[in-house]
Amino acid sequence: MSSPExxxxxxxxxxxxxxPPPGSNQAAVAARPTAEQVIAGLRAxxxxxxxxxxxxxxxxxxxTHPHFDLDITPEELRxxxxxxxxxxxxxxxxNALQRQGQLxxxxxxxxxxxxxxxxxxxxxxxxxxxxxxxxxGVAWCRGIDPTDLLGIFRGTDHGTWDxxxxxxxxxxxxxxxxxxxxxxxxxxxxLDGKVGDGHQDDAxxxxxxxxxxxxxQGDVNEGFVWGxxxxxxVVFFCQNNQWAISEPMERQSRIPLxxxxxxxxxxxxxxxxxxxxATLAVTRWALEECRSGNGPVLIEAFxxxxxxxxxxxxxxxxxxxxxxxxxxxxxxxxxxxVHLVRSQFADADFFAQVDAESDALAERLRxxxxxxxxxxxxxxxxxxxxxxxxxxxxxxxxxxDYLSKFEHAGGAL
Amino acid sequence: xxxxxxxxxxxxxxxxxRSGSLGSDEQPASTQKITIAKALNLGLxxxxxxxxxxxxxxxxxxxxxxxxxxxxxxxxxFGEQRVMDxxxxxxxxxxxxxxxxIRGYRPVCEIQFDxxxxxxxxxxxxxxxxxxxxxxxxxKMPVVIRVPFGGGIGAVEHHSESPESYFAxxxxxxxxxxxxxxxxxxxxxxxxxxxxxxxxxEPKRRxxxxxxxxxxxxxxxxxxSRVLQEGSDVTVVCYGPMxxxxxxxxxxxxxxxxxxxxxxxxxxxxxxLNPVFESVRRTGRLVVVSEAPGQxxxxxxxxxxxxxxCFYSLQAPVLRVTGFDTPYPPTKLEEExxxxxxRVLDAVERSLRW
Numbered sequence: 058m059s060s061p062e063x064x065x066x067x068x069x070x071x072x073x074x075x076x077p078p079p080g081s082n083q084a085a086v087a088a089r090p091t092a093e094q095v096i097a098g099l100r101a102x103x104x105x106x107x108x109x110x111x112x113x114x115x116x117x118x119x120x121t122h123p124h125f126d127l128d129i130t131p132e133e134l135r136x137x138x139x140x141x142x143x144x145x146x147x148x149x150x151x152n153a154l155q156r157q158g159q160l161x162x163x164x165x166x167x168x169x170x171x172x173x174x175x176x177x178x179x180x181x182x183x184x185x186x187x188x189x190x191x192x193x194g195v196a197w198c199r200g201i202d203p204t205d206l207l208g209i210f211r212g213t214d215h216g217t218w219d220x221x222x223x224x225x226x227x228x229x230x231x232x233x234x235x236x237x238x239x240x241x242x243x244x245x246x247x248l249d250g251k252v253g254d255g256h257q258d259d260a261x262x263x264x265x266x267x268x269x270x271x272x273x274q275g276d277v278n279e280g281f282v283w284g285x286x287x288x289x290x291v292v293f294f295c296q297n298n299q300w301a302i303s304e305p306m307e308r309q310s311r312i313p314l315x316x317x318x319x320x321x322x323x324x325x326x327x328x329x330x331x332x333x334x335a336t337l338a339v340t341r342w343a344l345e346e347c348r349s350g351n352g353p354v355l356i357e358a359f360x361x362x363x364x365x366x367x368x369x370x371x372x373x374x375x376x377x378x379x380x381x382x383x384x385x386x387x388x389x390x391x392x393x394x395v396h397l398v399r400s401q402f403a404d405a406d407f408f409a410q411v412d413a414e415s416d417a418l419a420e421r422l423r424x425x426x427x428x429x430x431x432x433x434x435x436x437x438x439x440x441x442x443x444x445x446x447x448x449x450x451x452x453x454x455x456x457x458d459y460l461s462k463f464e465h466a467g468g469a470l
Numbered sequence: 471x472x473x474x475x476x477x478x479x480x481x482x483x484x485x486x487x488r489s490g491s492l493g494s495d496e497q498p499a500s501t502q503k504i505t506i507a508k509a510l511n512l513g514l515x516x517x518x519x520x521x522x523x524x525x526x527x528x529x530x531x532x533x534x535x536x537x538x539x540x541x542x543x544x545x546x547x548f549g550e551q552r553v554m555d556x557x558x559x560x561x562x563x564x565x566x567x568x569x570x571x572i573r574g575y576r577p578v579c580e581i582q583f584d585x586x587x588x589x590x591x592x593x594x595x596x597x598x599x600x601x602x603x604x605x606x607x608x609x610k611m612p613v614v615i616r617v618p619f620g621g622g623i624g625a626v627e628h629h630s631e632s633p634e635s636y637f638a639x640x641x642x643x644x645x646x647x648x649x650x651x652x653x654x655x656x657x658x659x660x661x662x663x664x665x666x667x668x669x670x671x672e673p674k675r676r677x678x679x680x681x682x683x684x685x686x687x688x689x690x691x692x693x694x695s696r697v698l699q700e701g702s703d704v705t706v707v708c709y710g711p712m713x714x715x716x717x718x719x720x721x722x723x724x725x726x727x728x729x730x731x732x733x734x735x736x737x738x739x740x741x742x743l744n745p746v747f748e749s750v751r752r753t754g755r756l757v758v759v760s761e762a763p764g765q766x767x768x769x770x771x772x773x774x775x776x777x778x779x780c781f782y783s784l785q786a787p788v789l790r791v792t793g794f795d796t797p798y799p800p801t802k803l804e805e806e807x808x809x810x811x812x813r814v815l816d817a818v819e820r821s822l823r824w
Contacts, residue, residue: 234597241570276561443610443666
């Protein structure tokens with residue numbers, strides 16, 4: 058999929074100047090980026106490059122692509138718009154709940170709605186998804202109620218959805234671990250005979266989500282190796298949101314991430330991650346490749362994290378406001394809205410209805426969140442093992458007995 | 471050792487082919503004399519025959535049969551899909567086993583040598599150990615990780631370590647160590663049948679130890695310790711490769727009039743310490759033996775628990791005989807590092823003299 062010139066032409070080239078020797082007086086001066094570096098950085102984060110797959114421009118115009126196109130009805134378009142608006146509203150409400158002390162932390166997805174809804178809607182019910190911890194949009198597509206996400210961030214649980222039933226693995230906090238787990242799961246799908254010709258109706262694939270920072274992890278690279286050598290039906294879906302907390306892309310890779318796939322022996326595609334149609338088309342194709350035995354595939358969804366890494370983060374310390382402003386012009390929701398209006402696929406009533414639905418969802422989330430009960434203390438000891446554990450049973454009983462003394466004394470815990 | 475011993479001559483004692491005193495002089499018709507290595511092979515084969523979801527994953531386990539030949543012949547009989555020669559990356563082996571387990575398989579991973587488990591440590595403690603708790607039992611993790619462990623084989627660095635305490639320290643994991651062919655045969659099958667992740671430590675320098683295996687005798691539960699030899703003077707607790715060392719020590723001690731009660735822990739997490747407590751309450755003395763470094767280890771846990779539960783019964787402080795709190799030394803020094811019969815007997819004597 059990639060042009061050979063990429064291998065001879067560095068892209069982006071932001072490291073033309075050699076760093077000064079350690080301890081040199083130039084160090085303080087060089088710590089400030091040069092004009093060329095600023096421009097290169099902006100290019101790296103705002104331009105997807107010539108191989109970027111796009112079907113809907115930031116101005117809301119439908120364009121074609123020689124390899125990927127999408128036959129989509131106005132109703133489906135409206136549905137994608139609705140998904141993105143509701144997911145963004147979930148995200149903003151949870152961000153606010155964190156600021157008000159109702160959630161311990163929140164991981165914003167603002168700006169990544171198209172990448173997640175596009176990928177999530179490309180899945181069939183039997184496909185399996187392995188998220189990291191920002192995939193609130195994919196969770197939505199898997200039929201997980203947004204309230205199910207709250208336990209993790211309010212600290213009442215580690216995820217309350219049934220991952221086997223929803224076919225959406227629990228959030229994984231350690232960077233990149235889930236990529237190997239997904240590769241193994243996909244190996245199991247192949248062992249079960251769910252891949253390849255003759256099994257098309259019940260064919261399955263796995264999709265795993267990770268960020269640009271995760272591509273530096275050994276587990277992600279090992280996942281690529283395993284996926285490749287076992288022909289596992291797994292789509293590696295990298296949301297390149299340009300920043301791994303404060304570390305920019307240039308701290309992760311010298312080449313565009315999608316090009317790494319060729320080194321592992323499977324296709325890599327860069328898609329406009331702010332374009333829900335392109336993401337849907339490319340992911341649909343990639344999952345089908347996997348279901349028919351041609352996996353794995355790497356997708357790099359080129360997008361941008363509009364908010365902080367988490368609510369504990371302060372992106373104003375490490376990134377330029379110009380960058381943020383440039384990406385605001387590529388907003389994933391606005392371009393669909395413009396397209397719907399221009400094409401007369403939706404009227405004012407539709408947008409009002411989605412807004413009302415969004416308000417109702419936010420209210421429901423808030424009410425649910427502030428009323429979430431703290432689990433009983435014996436939750437600490439439950440399901441550590443599959444069978445009874447006399448050691449833990451004793452620890453639990455002793456601890457509950459200790460707590461009961463406070464209750465008898467009328468004290469509150 | 472602060473005290474000297476007069477027993478240097480016993481260093482040359484012949485201890486070949488003597489395992490944990492489980493055999494009897496008479497061989498029933500259903501028994502066979504078998505090594506630990508063969509017992510593991512047979513146990514794996516039996517588990518794979520019983521359950522088609524059992525898969526083996528590891529480096530060189532297929533055609534080669536593993537560097538210790540534990541999986542010898544299994545790929546030939548069960549195929550490449552059930553006995554998978556994997557790429558050389560331990561995190562990959564364990565991380566994909568986690569995924570296979572989610573899918574409903576029962577993977578058995580082979581880590582080639584103890585010191586190579588650390589690239590897979592993150593997957594073990596972050597995912598394998600916690601998924602069941604995280605999902606409140608909705609996702610089971612029936613994964614076994616086989617680890618040939620311990621020293622004494624004259625190997626280079628990273629091939630002789632005893633990392634079991636790292637895993638016993640992690641909730642959600644179970645950790646066991648077999649010390650003789652009979653346990654090897656049964657415990658590997660029990661570990662595979664468990665819905666919990668099990669770190670299965672194999673005493674690599676004892677792989678060729680032989681004993682009689684009678685498959686008609688049903689095994690004790692996986693997480694039970696076993697009294698190998700009853701005695702009333704001092705309790706000795708051990709596991710894995712130290713089982714044979716301590717069996718020999720107990721025999722020599724008996725010749726000198728000391729009746730040692732010998733207990734093989736078998737399970738390191740959970741620990742089955744009730745037999746140890748009962749024994750110490752009778753003997754009043756405890757020596758705990760392991761070749762792992764002693765600091766913050768299985769042996770220190772046992773010492774702590776025994777002082778808590780048997781405080782008024784103790785006639786002497788709990789003594790430990792362990793590897794030193796150093797990196798495993800070069801081969802020419804490993805005999806000095808590893809607890810041997812002399813050091814065990816010295817500790818027994820010190821306990822009795824207290």
